[in-house]
Amino acid sequence: MDSIFADRIHDVPKSFIREILKVTLNRDVISFAGGLPNRDFFPLQELKKSTDHVFEKYGKDILQYSTSEGFNPLRHYISNRYKSNDGLEVPIENILITNGSQQGLDLLGKVLLNRGDGMIMEEPGYLGAIQAFSMYKPEFYPVPVNEKGMDIQLLKETLLKSSPKLMYTVPNFQNPSGISYSEDNRQKVAELLQSTKTMVIEDNPYGDLRFMGEKKTSFKTLLPSQTIMLGSFSKTVIPGFRLGWMVAPENIMQKLIIAKQASDLHTSHFTQCIIYQYLSNNNIEEHINKIRDVYGRQCRAMLTAIDTYFPKDVSVTKPEGGMFLWATLPTGMSALKLFEIAAEDNVVFVPGDPFYVNRTNSNTMRLNFSCVDEATIKIGIERLGKAIKKLAAKNKS
Amino acid sequence: MDSIFADRIHDVPKSFIREILKVTLNRDVISFAGGLPNRDFFPLQELKKSTDHVFEKYGKDILQYSTSEGFNPLRHYISNRYKSNDGLEVPIENILITNGSQQGLDLLGKVLLNRGDGMIMEEPGYLGAIQAFSMYKPEFYPVPVNEKGMDIQLLKETLLKSSPKLMYTVPNFQNPSGISYSEDNRQKVAELLQSTKTMVIEDNPYGDLRFMGEKKTSFKTLLPSQTIMLGSFSKTVIPGFRLGWMVAPENIMQKLIIAKQASDLHTSHFTQCIIYQYLSNNNIEEHINKIRDVYGRQCRAMLTAIDTYFPKDVSVTKPEGGMFLWATLPTGMSALKLFEIAAEDNVVFVPGDPFYVNRTNSNTMRLNFSCVDEATIKIGIERLGKAIKKLAAKNKS
Numbered sequence: 179m180d181s182i183f184a185d186r187i188h189d190v191p192k193s194f195i196r197e198i199l200k201v202t203l204n205r206d207v208i209s210f211a212g213g214l215p216n217r218d219f220f221p222l223q224e225l226k227k228s229t230d231h232v233f234e235k236y237g238k239d240i241l242q243y244s245t246s247e248g249f250n251p252l253r254h255y256i257s258n259r260y261k262s263n264d265g266l267e268v269p270i271e272n273i274l275i276t277n278g279s280q281q282g283l284d285l286l287g288k289v290l291l292n293r294g295d296g297m298i299m300e301e302p303g304y305l306g307a308i309q310a311f312s313m314y315k316p317e318f319y320p321v322p323v324n325e326k327g328m329d330i331q332l333l334k335e336t337l338l339k340s341s342p343k344l345m346y347t348v349p350n351f352q353n354p355s356g357i358s359y360s361e362d363n364r365q366k367v368a369e370l371l372q373s374t375k376t377m378v379i380e381d382n383p384y385g386d387l388r389f390m391g392e393k394k395t396s397f398k399t400l401l402p403s404q405t406i407m408l409g410s411f412s413k414t415v416i417p418g419f420r421l422g423w424m425v426a427p428e429n430i431m432q433k434l435i436i437a438k439q440a441s442d443l444h445t446s447h448f449t450q451c452i453i454y455q456y457l458s459n460n461n462i463e464e465h466i467n468k469i470r471d472v473y474g475r476q477c478r479a480m481l482t483a484i485d486t487y488f489p490k491d492v493s494v495t496k497p498e499g500g501m502f503l504w505a506t507l508p509t510g511m512s513a514l515k516l517f518e519i520a521a522e523d524n525v526v527f528v529p530g531d532p533f534y535v536n537r538t539n540s541n542t543m544r545l546n547f548s549c550v551d552e553a554t555i556k557i558g559i560e561r562l563g564k565a566i567k568k569l570a571a572k573n574k575s
Numbered sequence: 576m577d578s579i580f581a582d583r584i585h586d587v588p589k590s591f592i593r594e595i596l597k598v599t600l601n602r603d604v605i606s607f608a609g610g611l612p613n614r615d616f617f618p619l620q621e622l623k624k625s626t627d628h629v630f631e632k633y634g635k636d637i638l639q640y641s642t643s644e645g646f647n648p649l650r651h652y653i654s655n656r657y658k659s660n661d662g663l664e665v666p667i668e669n670i671l672i673t674n675g676s677q678q679g680l681d682l683l684g685k686v687l688l689n690r691g692d693g694m695i696m697e698e699p700g701y702l703g704a705i706q707a708f709s710m711y712k713p714e715f716y717p718v719p720v721n722e723k724g725m726d727i728q729l730l731k732e733t734l735l736k737s738s739p740k741l742m743y744t745v746p747n748f749q750n751p752s753g754i755s756y757s758e759d760n761r762q763k764v765a766e767l768l769q770s771t772k773t774m775v776i777e778d779n780p781y782g783d784l785r786f787m788g789e790k791k792t793s794f795k796t797l798l799p800s801q802t803i804m805l806g807s808f809s810k811t812v813i814p815g816f817r818l819g820w821m822v823a824p825e826n827i828m829q830k831l832i833i834a835k836q837a838s839d840l841h842t843s844h845f846t847q848c849i850i851y852q853y854l855s856n857n858n859i860e861e862h863i864n865k866i867r868d869v870y871g872r873q874c875r876a877m878l879t880a881i882d883t884y885f886p887k888d889v890s891v892t893k894p895e896g897g898m899f900l901w902a903t904l905p906t907g908m909s910a911l912k913l914f915e916i917a918a919e920d921n922v923v924f925v926p927g928d929p930f931y932v933n934r935t936n937s938n939t940m941r942l943n944f945s946c947v948d949e950a951t952i953k954i955g956i957e958r959l960g961k962a963i964k965k966l967a968a969k970n971k972s
Contacts, residue, residue: 184692288583
């Protein structure tokens with residue numbers, strides 16, 4: 179019966195994270211495994227008010243079928259914010275509203291990827307992107323990232339041995355590692371990609387959540403005609419509406435709109451109107467500042483606790499924003515095995531494996547700090563430190 | 576620069592209907608071109624009440640990320656309705672909530688279609704399905720439908736010369752033709768497909784909108800393990816939320832959930848909660864009855880007007896439900912040319928071409944009766960009758 183399936187659906191990784199989340203339903207468990215924004219900041223009352231407003235203002239218009247491109251006032255809002263916050267000129271014709279940025283990944287795979295096309299992925303890289311693109315069977319070329327950004331030497335070698343059509347990158351506070359590309363690194367990456375005409379997919383769901391350091395230049399500025407941008411309201415307003423967007427050059431946008439039509443006609447008009455109303459009636463920058471402050475405090479609390487409770491041979495990244503940091507255990511220590519021990523001690527995280535195109539028993543792990551308060555972070559990291567020591571002792575014996 | 580694109584995106588038909596809809600923005604134009612449900616029946620106040628209720632009852636829970644499968648109470652509701660209305664046992668594990676049934680088509684293409692796989696399509700067939708499946712480059716085998724259902728002889732011949740993996744069908748009040756498969760026709764189709772193990776995709780967005788005749792047996796009853804069902808709230812409640820569902824056997828459902836995750840993680844949790852609340856607090860059967868009555872009256876008004884104003888050599892279908900009927904002009908008369916003449920006289924429809932996998936200048940056209948009141952239908956059909964006569968005279972001269 180298995181022959182009924184398309185080849186593309188074989189070997190698409192199941193979301194390991196969703197499996198892990200089942201463990202965390204136990205209330206005694208401290209979870210650094212989630213990838214969720216902190217619900218304390220969901221603007222429930224404001225959204226309720228915006229919803230009332232939208233019912234009042236648009237009536238039945240919000241309930242009918244709508245355009246595939248998205249709600250024009252929302253597209254204008256996004257265009258204006260690119261201008262004021264990033265100095266980028268993005269006409270609304272180049273903006274498509276999607277069901278979260280995840281749908282942007284799927285549409286790009288659909289429109290751009292033939293089987294076997296080369297695609298550079300960050301290593302470690304965003305699980306959801308690996309999953310979405312896997313459907314279209316590209317040849318993945320993983321290039322390692324470090325605290326400065328992409329490994330330039332390895333990128334150069336990869337570009338020499340292949341001619342990848344696309345590169346997928348989360349240059350700000352990457353998921354899973356929390357790292358950001360430095361200005362210098364962005365310049366070098368852009369120079370290399372310019373010569374090979376590789377298109378850059380710049381996914382920036384966390385960009386607004388910077389709690390340290392200086393804002394960096396978008397690849398859109400460095401490689402204007404080669405860059406596609408993805409954005410999302412999931413991390414700054416709410417995830418449950420499933421609203422994101424993509425920005426692409428005109429020729430690609432035309433095809434993306436056809437793919438969007440074929441995929442689901444259009445994104446819910448109702449939720450687009452509500453979020454637009456919310457963004458118009460509230461000070462979103464103030465709102466984001468509050469999130470930034472708390473995530474920054476929680477990140478610092480996690481780093482301090484790690485410094486206290488983890489063995490010194492565990493290294494961690496120092497994020498300037500976002501929701502995650504990344505720990506590397508001593509060589510040979512399996513994060514999957516650590517997960518088992520830690521779960522017994524009521525603390526969980528995501529072992530690194532699913533963030534690689536092809537690797538098992540990696541010695542890395544993702545720690546989320548957006549959803550756990552400072553006191554709990556301290557307790558959880560203490561437990562995790564003990565678990566690491568237990569595993570190290572076990573490995574020695 | 577065109578080489579950037581994936582092969583699959585070439586030749587995917589653009590939605591011709593969306594182009595046509597631009598003409599109809601002129602208020603003097605009577606449009607039989609739309610495919611929209613009648614907004615008079617959108618339950619605005621009830622949905623507003625349900626939305627308030629949902630904010631009250633679930634608070635921030637409706638705003639967080641959720642499960643790919645969909646909101647469980649809504650899946651239970653769908654399961655129960657299959658039981659009470661159709662006598663079908665559909666466990667919720669076999670139900671996936673999608674962004675309208677259009678997304679169901681896309682996910683099925685993704686999970687089931689390899690390039691070149693055989694797929695039987697009704698001729699004429701649903702444009703959105705042709706578009707969605709085209710992305711996955713199957714080999715389409717169009718089989719004509721008539722007032723009794725599928726042409727059995729031609730289906731038999733098609734099955735002999737190929738072994739199609741899938742058949743796509745809208746057996747109730749088909750879009751675009753308005754025809755329904757008779758009981759006898761369904762039996763014969765099912766018998767043939769059982770022998771070839773072809774999977775049936777039964778799309779049933781209009782099933783509830785029967786205004787004449789008897790309810791017919793689902794392919795799910797006739798071919799339980801070979802049938803996938805698609806459903807939608809777009810035609811009975813509202814389209815703007817983009818909510819539909821699919822029912823599939825367990826092994827296929829597992830892959831569909833992975834494809835759904837990769838496509839957009841999950842459908843908006845917020846709108847799922849609202850529609851569930853609406854369905855729980857209102858008498859939906861009574862609501863649907865009202866829609867049925869009006870669509871039935873409008874369909875009869877259209878048929879009566881056609882009888883009065885169209886030349887006798889134009890034939891039309893007699894729908895028992897749904898939103899469309901289908902007219903066939905005398906052989907050699909182009910519906911595209913008729914469109915030009917009719918648009919000048921301020922009446923529009925959809926020429927048949929986009930409903931065929933590969934045909935131009937067909938002599939057929941789709942007429943929508945859901946959105947135009949009886950008096951306007953009479954005026955519009957009179958105008959259209961005159962346009963047909965004008966074109967016939969032109970063709971003769």
